Amino acid sequence: MILKKGELFNGPGGMALGAKNSRVIDPKTGEEWRIEHKWSNDYDPSACDTYRLNICEDAESDSVHHGPVQELPIGDRSVLGDIDCFAFGFPCNDYSQVGEKHGLNGTFGPLYSYGVKVLKAYQPKFFVAENVGGLQSANEGQAFIQILTELQECGYELTPHLYKFEEYGIPQARHRIIIVGIRKDLSEDGVEFKVPAPTTPSSADYKTSREAITNPPIPENAFNHEMPRHTAKVKEMLSYIPPGENAWYVGIPEELRLNVKGTRLSSIYKRLDPNRPAYTVTGSGGGGTHMYHWEELRALTNRERARLQTFPDDFVFCGSKEAIRRQIGMAVPPAGAKIVFEAILKSLVGIEYEWVPPAQKLQLETLLGKRKVDTEKQPTQEDQKEKQVAFNI
Structure with missing residues (x-):
């Protein structure tokens, strides 16, 4: 079973490489389930070149669309064909803990809405969305609630979770929110995604930066190792x-x-x-x-940074040194993405795997329940008048 994947904000292909490397065998039929690239988009020309070279295996592939996501003809099957699954690591600039945290009011904050547009137009079987941990607190938490609400209203059962990638064998303390959505008709048929359990829950077993960079040694003539x-x-x-x-x-x-x-x-x-x-x-x-x-x-060299992000040494980044540094830093670690995508495939096939409950702060029912309570508590005109009088006093 080959699942065709669409992707927005594709970056150099960290998420895509994790999906591409995912393989699950159906124990009942012996059929292999895997994910293949169908189309993608990014604003960064160097990232698009990197993605084409490593994910499409065709440096001239026209399935990677460079340009503003606002100009992408979402829903036009003659340009962006039908897909079975969807991934989008929507830009994190306005949600990061580093910076002014404009959230939904920033330049990049509203870009998640194009992922919502894809879900409505294509209704893929599942999607994976990724962003920084600061998304939880942007706009006093309302940004995260709004995004979850809109994704849910597209017809999906959501499982948001704050993944601490060092607990999954990644040699880096990288904490990211990943939202997995399973289409509701599949969920009603018994498909349930659960957060895969950490592979290295003990800090004593975490993979170190020394191990990542030196074992095996990086060849002197390795790509991107200036x-x-x-x-x-x-x-x-x-x-x-x-x-x-x-x-x-x-x-x-x-x-x-x-x-x-x-x-x-x-x-x-x-x-x-x-x-x-x-x-x-x-x-x-x-x-x-x-x-x-x-x-x-x-x-560090860019290749050493790529090692910390779990990109293999034969993954070639395109562009200037600074453009490559940007691509590496913004990417999803492929090894971490692979764990999530394989858990989804196992969920679709019906294979049991070790799992953990979603992080308590990201319990969807709690968050959406909070939104309902906050909405019900909107102040009346009388309340506003009393508040103004109290303020003037």
Whole structure:
């Protein structure tokens, strides 16, 4: 059984690679269930080139549509054919904990609505949506509730969960909300998605940054493995920073310290702790934000960052060094995506697997129930007048 997948905001293909690598054998029929790319879209031309090369296996594929999602002819089967499943990691800029968190009021916040548009037009069997953990608190929690409500109203049973990827063998402390939706008619027939249980629940078993980057060693001629260059001053400052510490380590001489205030807990010039998973790989930021080696006096290469994101060494990223860094930092770890997609396929086939309840804060009934209560508690005109009088007093 081949399930055709559509995708918005495809990035370099982290989600797509996880889906592509997913395989489940139906124990009753012996049939293999897998997922294949049908069409996708992204605004980043370099990301589209990377996706074509690695996911489509055709650098000239016209199934990857570069351009604003607003201009995509969603529902036009002559351009975007029918699909069985759908994935969208809608842009996280306005929901991230780093930044101003505009939420639904930001430039990128409303883009999830194009995923809703796809669901209404195609009614795929299931979908997978991904975003940062900050989505929970954007607009005082109302953004998350609104998004869940609109996805549910498309005709899907939802399972939102905050995945801590280090608990799933990813060598990185990356926490992301993933929403899985199963079409209601399938749900009524007994298909139930459950959150796959962590594969490494004990922190003692987490995969470390050292293991990810050095085992096996990265060949010197590996793709996207160009060594960064630094000034003598930066190298000297790094020499005083122990693994796991940043530019505000007390042992740094005064003349080498940064003249920046209010960021002592940041990741600026922070060196990896080789005995723990990496801190979150990011795709943007200026000097000092590129992630730093625990031993060598330098930032990581793009290939080392890709290792932390679980991209295989034969996955070639296209574009400039900064464009590639952005792609890697914005991607979904393929190994994490594979776990989710295989759990969905098992749910469709009827194969049991180990699972855990969704994170308590993301219980859908609680969230949507909160919305109903909040709506019922909307202040009347009398309440507003009393509040204004009290304020003036």
